[in-house]
Amino acid sequence: xxxxxxxxxxxxxxxxxxxxxxxxxxxxxxxxxxxxxxxxxxxxxxxxxxxxxxxxxxxxxxxxxxxxxxxxxxxxxxxxxxxxxxxxxxxxxxxxxxxxxxxxxxxxxxxxxxxxxxxxxxxxxxxxxxxxxxxxxxxxxxxxxxxxxxxxxxxxxxxxxxxxxxxxxxxxxxxxxxxxxxxxxxxxxxxxxxxxxxxxxxxxxxxxxxxxxxxxxxxxxxxxxxxxxxxxxxxxxxxxxxxxxxxxxxxxxxxxxxxxxxxxxxxxxxxxxxxxxxxxxxxxxxxxxxxxxxxxxxxxxxxxxxxxxxxxxxxxxxxxxxxxxxxxxxxxxxxxxx
Amino acid sequence: xxxxxxxxxxxxxxxxxxxxxxxxxxxxxxxxxxxxxxxxxxxxxxxxxxxxxxxxxxxxxxxxxxxxxxxxxxxxxxxxxxxxxxxxxxxxxxxxxxxxxxxxxxxxxxxxxxxxxxxxxxxxxxxxxxxxxxxxxxxxxxxxxxxxxxxxxxxxxxxxxxxxxxxxxxxxxxxxxxxxxxxxxxxxxxxxxxxxxxxxxxxxxxxxxxxxxxxxxxxxxxxxxxxxxxxxxxxxxxxxxxxxxxxxxxxxxxxxxxxxxxxxxxxxxxxxxxxxxxxxxxxxxxxxxxxxxxxxxxxxxxxxxxxxxxxxxxxxxxxxxxxx
Numbered sequence: 044x045x046x047x048x049x050x051x052x053x054x055x056x057x058x059x060x061x062x063x064x065x066x067x068x069x070x071x072x073x074x075x076x077x078x079x080x081x082x083x084x085x086x087x088x089x090x091x092x093x094x095x096x097x098x099x100x101x102x103x104x105x106x107x108x109x110x111x112x113x114x115x116x117x118x119x120x121x122x123x124x125x126x127x128x129x130x131x132x133x134x135x136x137x138x139x140x141x142x143x144x145x146x147x148x149x150x151x152x153x154x155x156x157x158x159x160x161x162x163x164x165x166x167x168x169x170x171x172x173x174x175x176x177x178x179x180x181x182x183x184x185x186x187x188x189x190x191x192x193x194x195x196x197x198x199x200x201x202x203x204x205x206x207x208x209x210x211x212x213x214x215x216x217x218x219x220x221x222x223x224x225x226x227x228x229x230x231x232x233x234x235x236x237x238x239x240x241x242x243x244x245x246x247x248x249x250x251x252x253x254x255x256x257x258x259x260x261x262x263x264x265x266x267x268x269x270x271x272x273x274x275x276x277x278x279x280x281x282x283x284x285x286x287x288x289x290x291x292x293x294x295x296x297x298x299x300x301x302x303x304x305x306x307x308x309x310x311x312x313x314x315x316x317x318x319x320x321x322x323x324x325x326x327x328x329x330x331x332x333x334x335x336x337x338x339x340x341x342x343x344x345x346x347x348x349x350x351x352x353x354x355x356x357x358x359x360x361x362x363x364x365x366x367x368x369x370x371x372x373x374x375x376x377x378x379x380x381x
Numbered sequence: 382x383x384x385x386x387x388x389x390x391x392x393x394x395x396x397x398x399x400x401x402x403x404x405x406x407x408x409x410x411x412x413x414x415x416x417x418x419x420x421x422x423x424x425x426x427x428x429x430x431x432x433x434x435x436x437x438x439x440x441x442x443x444x445x446x447x448x449x450x451x452x453x454x455x456x457x458x459x460x461x462x463x464x465x466x467x468x469x470x471x472x473x474x475x476x477x478x479x480x481x482x483x484x485x486x487x488x489x490x491x492x493x494x495x496x497x498x499x500x501x502x503x504x505x506x507x508x509x510x511x512x513x514x515x516x517x518x519x520x521x522x523x524x525x526x527x528x529x530x531x532x533x534x535x536x537x538x539x540x541x542x543x544x545x546x547x548x549x550x551x552x553x554x555x556x557x558x559x560x561x562x563x564x565x566x567x568x569x570x571x572x573x574x575x576x577x578x579x580x581x582x583x584x585x586x587x588x589x590x591x592x593x594x595x596x597x598x599x600x601x602x603x604x605x606x607x608x609x610x611x612x613x614x615x616x617x618x619x620x621x622x623x624x625x626x627x628x629x630x631x632x633x634x635x636x637x638x639x640x641x642x643x644x645x646x647x648x649x650x651x652x653x654x655x656x657x658x659x660x661x662x663x664x665x666x667x668x669x670x671x672x673x674x675x676x677x678x679x680x681x682x683x684x685x686x687x688x689x690x691x692x693x694x695x696x697x698x699x700x701x702x703x704x705x
Contacts, residue, residue, distance in 0.1 A: 072592065096657070105625040106624050179508045270425050275600070277654070280596045280656070302624065304624055326451075357416065359656040363443075
């Protein structure tokens with residue numbers, strides 16, 4: 044199913060879609076672009092190649108309730124988590140879509156599946172948006188991702204000649220386009236041919252990297268690589284393929300809540316045991332864990348490297364310590380960009 | 382390609398080389414180029430070959446003094462390249478007893494102000510292939526020809542309002558001093574916030590802080606955040622909840638800012654490090670302004686001997702210790 048809509052009519056489309064359920068899309072929030080729920084007056088920014096934070100929180104919210112409870116004397120009332128409403132996530136770029144597929148392997152394609160993630164994923168229609176202009180930090184070409192195309196999305200959208208072209212890829216996608224039928228025109232005469240968009244090419248040698256890293260846990264290169272790390276969690280929180288969480292209880296006399304929230308392997312408390320022992324006592328062990336997870340452990344379990352070249356760690360690490368540097372350290376020759 | 386003043390780099394390399402190869406220090410903290418011409422990242426140089434990578438250009442914004450907290454555990458004596466803010470950061474660590482003066486050689490680098498690549502891209506309308514600099518102007522090299530902009534206009538926020546670009550502490554000053562800068566607008570955003578009604582001000586911070594990911598980059602990059610254990614991580618009692626509630630975000634940022642009262646050296650590393658651009662300097666500068674107004678002008682980190690207002694006790698303190 045192929046449809047087309049003129050760009051100036053997009054505000055009507057947003058309004059119509061949000062009347063049917065929450066719609067999340069890239070919104071200009073002061074100096075940054077973030078995925079946010081549409082509301083009247085929101086400044087939509089479809090030009091931004093990458094949002095500051097990936098859309099993973101649509102499926103793995105920063106904070107998510109398992110259940111709440113209320114106490115009345117000795118009586119305990121358990122309140123289940125709120126039901127997840129069907130939502131639309133609009134404007135996911137191909138790298139971020141590939142990242143969601145990597146998260147699916149962890150959260151859905153396992154037995155048992157993670158119910159909270161699964162419900163959100165199933166209830167969300169994902170509209171991918173192909174890239175026209177890569178960000179200077181993008182390097183998805185190194186991961187064989189074509190930023191101009193997004194196979195696998197419920198709907199793939201392209202911005203072309205003042206119009207938005209929409210092609211449904213799944214039944215969910217078809218349903219969405221049908222919902223907005225009144226605003227969309229037939230797009231069968233339009234060219235949906237994906238173009239080619241070139242991102243930075245670091246010339247990373249990824250083949251054999253996971254295998255190679257297997258024997259390099261004690262490599263002295265780690266002693267050097269970690270040194271500039273400040274020990275903050277930026278890289279993990281802006282990474283679309285990082286997915287760790289912590290389970291916490293919050294309680295007071297009248298009730299409480301069990302929830303999970305994002306956590307980061309860059310933090311000391313992440314591996315701290317009762318009694319105080321910490322198997323990853325310092326920045327070196329934590330940096331090694333993060334890069335080994337992306338480049339060795341994940342590929343060993345799921346068959347592919349857990350990086351999509353979105354470039355957020357290249358942009359946001361306060362000291363420019365990023366995954367490209369790690370791959371360069373362990374993956375042989377590369378091309379410098381300056 | 383970012384144009385570099387090779388003469389300056391040579392002076393710096395020669396100075397640190399003597400001390401490093403002569404065995405006076407076992408490591409030098411400096412900068413090397415990153416993946417892109419607009420990035421210079423920390424360099425931990427221990428050999429002559431390492432020193433070949435050493436650079437000094439308009440992208441060396443990262444404050445190196447903080448690394449001393451870790452590096453002095455492994456090294457008897459370390460050399461550090463310090464800009465104005467880095468030197469104040471060093472004094473901060475010194476006053477907090479986190480470093481020992483005799484373990485460090487400071488090489489002073491008067492700083493012209495570091496450039497913000499986002500502003501360069503914006504001015505050029507695309508990613509320039511490089512820049513050149515000439516006497517207060519930056520020349521952006523683009524496909525459509527060169528474009529000249531005023532240097533002041535493309536500097537990092539943290540450098541725009543810098544008053545002390547010359548290092549206040551050093552063992553060797555390597556380049557010629559810049560002289561004190563006028564920063565008339567330093568407290569302007571604070572004054573605007575002060576003029577707001579309380580509700581409006583609360584709404585402003587509520588919105589700004591709602592973006593916080595609690596990645597703690599602001600804390601980790603900060604020279605006054607040198608506590609061995611931060612209140613955020615303390616389990617008993619648990620001061621800071623992990624939930625992403627507005628109240629938890631306020632808790633973190635306000636406690637952190639207050640903890641820096643009279644201690645924040647105004648280097649702006651917190652704000653530069655924030656991945657979602659929260660205007661943290663406004664919080665810090667509010668407290669700097671308050672200290673100036675309540676205790677007289679005080680610039681943290683400028684003089685390691687001067688007593689910080691809130692870390693001093695006097696028996697004749699005009700305010701009573703406790704009042705009922």
